Amino acid sequence: MTIIQTPWRKPLIALFVLLTFGTSCKKFVQVTAPPTAISSGTVYQNDLSSAAVLTSIYNKMMTNGQMSSGSQSISTLTGLAADELDNYSTTSPLFSTCYTNSLKSSLVYFWTELYQRIYTANAALEGMAKSDAISPAEKQQLTGEAKFIRAFFHFYATNLYGNVPLVTTTNYQTNTTISRSDPKQVYRQIIADLTDAQSLLGNNFLTPTGGASTPERVRPNKGAAEALLSRVYLYQNMWDSAEVEATLVINNTSTYGLVKNLDSVFLANSTEAIWQLQPVQPGYNTFDAYNFVLTSQPGVSRTPVALSKNLLNVFEPGDNRNSHWTGNITSSSKKYYYPYKYKVYLFNANQAVTEYVMVLRLAEQYLIRAEARAWKGNLQGAIDDLNIIRNRAGLPNTTATSSQSDVLSAIYHERQVELFTEWGHRWFDLKRTGNITAVMTTVTPQKSNGSNSWNTNWTVFPIPASETKINPNLGQNQGY
C-alpha cells in the first residue's frame, strides 16, 4: 500500500466546500431583461411606454418597403393590377405579375405587415387591459387607437385577399392554425372596433406624451374613426350610416377643410388631412415621391412604373389635377407621366420634411357622402358634394344630373381622378362597384400583350404559399 493514509475525509471536505459555494447557482443563472429591451410587464406600467407601443405601429408603417408607402405599397401594386400604372420593369416578378394580373402565391408582400400590425394592436389591448398603472385618460385614448388600427388593417386584409383570418388575440397557438373568415364577419368586427374607437377617441390630435393637443395630424383621432367608418359602411352598401359618418367629419369645419391650392393638399398637416403618417427614414420625405417621380425613363430610373394611358385619358380638359398631380419626363423622344401628388423626391439627409403620407383625407368623405346620397336617391345632395370636389380641381359643375346611374358614374369617375394611386382606391372601387370585369377584360390583355385575359379569380390576391404550407386550415383563393 502507499504511504498515503489520509482518509477520504479531506477530499470530501473540499467537495463539500465546493457544493456549498454552489448553493447560489440558481440565482446566478437568472437574468432580467437586457439593457436594450424591456419586458412586457414593464411596458404597460407607464403611460409613456404604453403610448410608445402605438407609436411603433405608425413608425413601422413608414419604413420603406411596407404597404403604406413606396415601391411595394398598396398604391403601387394595386395601381399596377388595375388600370392606373404601367410596368416597365424587366426584372421584378412582383411588378410584372401584378401588372399582367397573373400573381403567384410564391410572393409574399402585404400579408406580413398586415398581421404584424394587428398583433401589436392586440398586444397593446391585452397589455393595457391587465394594467392598472396607466392613467384612465391615456388608457382610453390608446385603447381607441389600438382598436382603430386593428380595424384599419383588417379592412385592407379583407379587401385585398377576400376571406381572411380575423385575429383579435395574441395567442399564437390559435392564430397559427386559424381558419379564414367571411368578409361579412370581418366587417362586423371592423365596425365594432371603429365604433369603439369613435367613442373612445377625442376630436383633438394628440401628442404621444400625455395627451396634449398638437397640430400634427399623425395619430388617429375620432375623425379618423368616423372617416374610416364611413368608408366601411359605403363598402357594405349601408348608405345611411355612411352618410351620417361622412357628415360628422365634413361638418367638423373647425378641424377639416378642403385645401384650395392643389399643390398643398399633401403637405404635412394640411387641413384636408384626417390622418397622416410622418416620414421616419432620415433624408427622405415620402417614399411615394421617391418611388413615383421619374428622373429618366421608367425601368431605368429608380421606379419601373409610370401612369397609364387609361388614367391619363379620362382627365377632362382643364382638370387642374392633371397638371398639378401628374408630372412628366421625355426620354428617347418618348413622354412618360408619373403621379406627382407628393413632390419631394430627392434623398437628402439635410432637407426638411414637408410632406406626410396621406391616409385619410376630406375629399374622400365628400365623395363617400355623394355616393351614399345618390344611392339613397338624394341626387341633388350628391351633386352638391360632387361639385365641391370638381370646383376645387378647376372644373365646372357636373353635367351628369339626369339619373341616379349618371350621377353614380360621375362620382366613380371623380373618384378615379381624385384618388388615383392613393391606397388602392381604384382597385377597390372597381371591385365593389362590380365594374371590374368590364374594365379589366379590356385592360388585362392590353397589359400583357394579349397573352393574359381577365379572370374573375384575380379580384383577390393569392394567400402566400408559405402560409398555406404552414397552416393548412387557411386554404387558397380560387384560381391560385
Added chain:
Amino acid sequence: MYIFSNGMPSVKKAIAGYEPLEALIKAPKCWTRKRFTSKTLVRAVKLTATILFIACMQVSARTNAQRLSIDVKNVSLQTLFSEIEKRTPYVFFYDEGILKGTRPVTVDMRDASVEEVLQTSLHGQALNFAIHDRTIFIKKEANKPASIATIGEGEPPTGVAGIVRSEAGVPLAGATVFIKKLNKSGVTNTAGEFVLKNVPNGEYEVEISYIGYEAYRTKINVVDNQATILARLKQSENNLDQTVVKGYYATTNRLNTGDVTTIKSEDLAKQPVANPLAALEGRVPGLVITQTTGAPGGGFKVQIRGQNSLLNGNDPFYVIDGVPYNSQIPALKSTYKPLINPTLQGGNPLNFINISDIESIVILKDADATSIYGSRAANGAILITTKKGKEGKTKIDLNAYTGIGQTARQLPMLNTQQYLQMRREAFSNDNVQPTTTNAPDLLIWDTARYTDWQKVLTGNNAHYADAQASISGGTANTQYIIGANYHRETAVYPTIIPDQGVDQKGSAHLNLTTYSNDRKLRVTINASYLSDLNTVQAYDLQYNALNLSPDAPALYNPDGSLNWAPVQAGQAGTWNNPYSNLYQKYRGRTSNLVGNSVISYSVLPGLDIKTSLGYTNMQTDEILTTPSTIYDPSYRISSGSSQFNNVNSHSWIVEPEADYNRVIGAGQFSALVGMTFQENNNSVQTISASGFLNDALLENLQSAAAFTPSSVSTVYKYNAVFGRLNYNWQSKYIVNLTGRHDGSSRFGPGQQFANFGAVGAAWIFSNEDFFKRNVSFISFGKLRGSYGTSGNDQIGDYRFIDLYTTTTNPYQGIQGLYPNSLFNTNLAWELDKKIEGGLELGLLRDRIMINASYFRSRSGNQLVTAPLSLVTGFSSIPSNLPAVIQNTGVEIMVTTTNIKSKNFNWASSINLTIPRNKLVAFPNQTNSVYANLFVVGQPVSVQKVYHVIGVNDTTGVYQFSGSKGPTYDPVSNVDNTTLINTAPRYYGGFQNNIQYKGFNLDFLFQFVKQTGMNIYTNNFPGSMFNEPSTVLNRWQKQGDIKPFQKFSQNYSGNAYNAFSNYLYYSDFAYSDASFIRLKNVSLSYSFPQALRQKWHLQNLRIFAQGQNLLTITKYKGIDPETQGTTLPPLRVWTGGFQITL
C-alpha cells in the same frame, strides 16, 4: 516543508535535515570540525567486489561541471563511492563502520550531479553527506529536528523509495509505481518522490509509468525492507502515448476511453492559412468544415458528426486554453450577418486567433469526451491549446513566408456573340420588340465589346506575407514562451482606393508556467492578443463576374468618371457599374484577447486543488462609407452615408476544481470535481449616418445630418458542477465516468438546470497475457465504448421573456416600442444521447494503426424556432419539438509507417467518414408547420423537389412530373416528391509524408461525395444576364429534345414561371458536387547538421507550400465547396524559411 504522513521525511530533507541543502554546504567548516576532526578517518579507495555489479559509469564529456551518468544495480555504497571517485575529482571521507548494515543501491541517472546521485543513494540509509571543496563527507544522520523527531523518531525508515523525473530532469508528479509481484503500487508527489512501504525483502520487478512517457522497468533487491530507485523516464515517441487533452483532464491515446482526434502544430504549420479551421479540412474524421468564401477574414461552417439540431444551433463548442470561445461573432439579431461587410459572409471568431500560437487542436466527438461539457457539447467540442514554454536552453524561432493566391477556376461563360444571340432569340421567342428600356444591351451598348468579367473582377493575384518569431525556454521551475506574428493577405478583387482589399493581423502570445520550489504550487498564465485590420472590399464581385453581360459598357468614361451608359445624357444609366461598389471604403478593426490563468496547489499527494480563471474580450469596430459619387449621377444624391458597427463581446469564467489520484488495488483511480461560473456579455451597436457635409468627412459622425442607431446587448450566464471518476486496472480495463449538472440563463425559471453524464470503458486486450502469448503481429488492441448524454442551448438569449424593443427612428419626436418576438416560458434543453463503439489496433509493432468507430447519436426535445403562420404576427417561436434526429456513422482512420530507415521515411494516413442522418420520429408532423419540410425516415437535409422530365419539345418549356401528368406548372406541396439529400455521403482525407534526408514532402487530398445546388438557377436564360455557355444546348424549335428550355426575357410568361417557381425547387437544380481536392502540399528542406553547426543554428529549413492546388470535380458551377456565386477558396502558393537559434 513537507512530511509524509507516516512521518518519514522526504528524500532531500532526510539528508539535509530541515535546512536547505545549500545552507548546509555553505557551513561545512563548523560541521567538519565538530564531527570529523576527532575521529579516525579512513580513506576508502579499494573496490569491493559485488555480485551484481553491472555498473557503467562515465564522467560527462564536459569538464566544467561535475556531472556524471551512472547505471548500477544492487551495488554496495562502498562500490558506488569508489566509482564516483574514479570518475570525478572528489574523494570520500567516512567512518567505515557507518556503512555497516546499509543496503545495496540501484541508481540509474544520466547527466546528474554528484549531489543528486548521493541524495538518491543515501536516501533512507540514515546517512548524511556534505561537500567541502573536493571532499565528500559521509556521516551518520543525527540531530534530527524536533518536528521530525516527534513523528518518526526511532522508527527505521523502511520501504522502497525514489524519485521519478523526466529526461530533462523535471520531477514527474502523479507517476505510478507498481510492484507487480506484490500487487503493490503508489503515486509520486509533486517533487516526483514516492515511497512504497512494507516491502518484504527479495527481488522484484518495478514498473513506473507516466502519461506520455515510456514505461520504466527495473529490478530491485530489497534488503532490510529497503531499496532506492531513481528513475528517468523517456518521453514516448509512439503516438499511442501522446497526451490527449479532454477538457478538464488528460489521458493518452492508449488509455483513452472516448473518441478524440488531435491535430498537432506540425500539421497546422504546413498550411499557409490564416484561420485554424481552414487547416482542419480533410484531416479529422467526422468533422465537416466548409469555407463560405475565399475572401480573407471570411466565414466558415463547422459541423461535427452531422446535423443534430433540426433548424439551428449546430455549432460545436470551442474552448481555448480552458476558456469557452464564441462560435459566432455576436450579431444584432440572429437573422443578421454580424459583420457589415457582406463579402466576409459574417466572418468567424477563429479568424482572430493566431494559428502559429496553437500547439494542438482537439476534436471531441463521443459522449465520453463531451459529457463533461454538458449542455454545450451536443455538437461536439473543439479544444485549442496554445503553445507552452519548455524547460531547456533558450530557443529563438523565426519563420517567414510569402506567396500568391488566385481563383482556381473560371466558369466558361457566353461570349458576346453567343450572348447577343441568346438575347435576340429570347425576344423573338417572346414575340417582343427590343426597346431601349428592356434591351439597352442590344440597343444602347456597343455590341462589339467583349469583357471577360471573371478576369477583370476576380482575376487578380492575392498576396500573402507572414512572419513570426518566438522565444522560449525555462528552468525546471519556470518555463516561458513569447511569440509574435504578423500576417498580411490581400483579396483577388481590383483595388481602387489605396489600402483597400487587405487583411492584416498582428498578434502576441505569452505563456508562463512557474512552480514553487517544493513544486506544490503551480501558476500558469496564458495570454493571446491579436489585432486585425480588414479592408476587404465590401462587395463580392464574384457575383457580377458570373452575371454581367459580356458586351457591358466600359467601366470608365474618357474623362475618368464612372460610366453609367445613360439612355441620354443627364438621365439614368442602363447598368449597375460594378466598379461603383469599389468606391465604398470598408475598415474593420478587431482586437481579441484571450487570457487565462490556472493556479493549482497540491494539498496532499494525489490531491490537487486548482482554479482556472479566464477572460476573453473581442471588440470589432467597423465602418463602411458610401460616398455620394458612387451613385448614378441622375439620382442626384448629394451626400454620402456611412455605417458604423461596434461588436463587443467579453466573457469571464471561474472554475474551481479538485483532482484526486490514488492507487486502489492494482489500478489507478482518478477523480475530479469542479464548478463553472461563466458570464458572457455581448453588445452590438450599429449607427447608420447620412447627410454628410462632404464625402471627405464620411468617417466623422459629427458631420452627418441624420442617424439611425440600433443596439442589442445580451447577458448569458452559465453555471455548473461537473465531475469525473476514472479507474484504470493495469492498463487493461479502464472505466471513465463523467457528468455535469448544468444551468443556463437561456431558459426560464424551472427549466434552467439539467443533468448530463456519460460512461466510457476500454479494454486493452493486447495487454492480456494470453493475447501476448498467442498473437504477435498485433502490438496494440483496444476495444472501447461509451454512452451518455449532452445538451444544446443554442437558442439565443432571453427567448423565454416577452421583450419589447425600440424602433430605429423617432415618430412625433419619440421612439416607439414594439414586441420583439414571441416568447416561450417553457423552453428547455435539447437532449442528445450518444453511443459509440470503437476498435483500435496497432499492427506490426504499431507501424500500422487502425482506429475504427461506429457512433449513433439521437437528439430529441429539439430546440427550434418553430415556423409559425405570419398571422400570429411573427414567423417563428422558440420551442422544443419532440422530433428525434439520429446521426449514425462509421469513421475509420488508418495511419501507416510504410518505410522507416535512417535516410528515408514514408508515412501515410487515410481517414474516411460515412455518415447517415435520419429523422427518426416526428410525432404529429403532418399537422405541424413542418409537414412539408421534413420526411420521417430521411435525412433532415433532404429537400422535397419537383422532378424535371425535360423540355417539352413543342412549347420549349421545362416539364415537371405532376400528379396529373407532365406539366410546366406543378402543384406545390403535392408534386414535389423527389428527394434530394445535400449532406455529404462520405468524406475524408489522404495524407502522405515522405522524408528523404533533409527533404520533407507532405501532401493531403481531401475528398467529399455529395450533391449540391448547381449554377443553373442563377439567372433566367434570355434575360439581361450572362449565363454559363452550357445553356446554349437549349430548345429552339419544335421537335428539339434539349436539356435547357427556350430563351425568354418575359418575366410573366410560362418559361419564367417554370424557371423561377419550380426549377429552383427541382432535381434539375441539383447535381453531383463531389470533389477530390489537393488541399495542401508542403515541401521543405532542412539543412544538414554539419552546416547548421557551422552557422550556429539549431535548425534551418526552407519550404514551399500550396493550398487548394488541384480540384477534380464534375460540379456545374464555380466551386463545389462554396457552391453558389460567392468567391471560392483560393489556390495559394507560398515559400518561406524557418530558423531556430
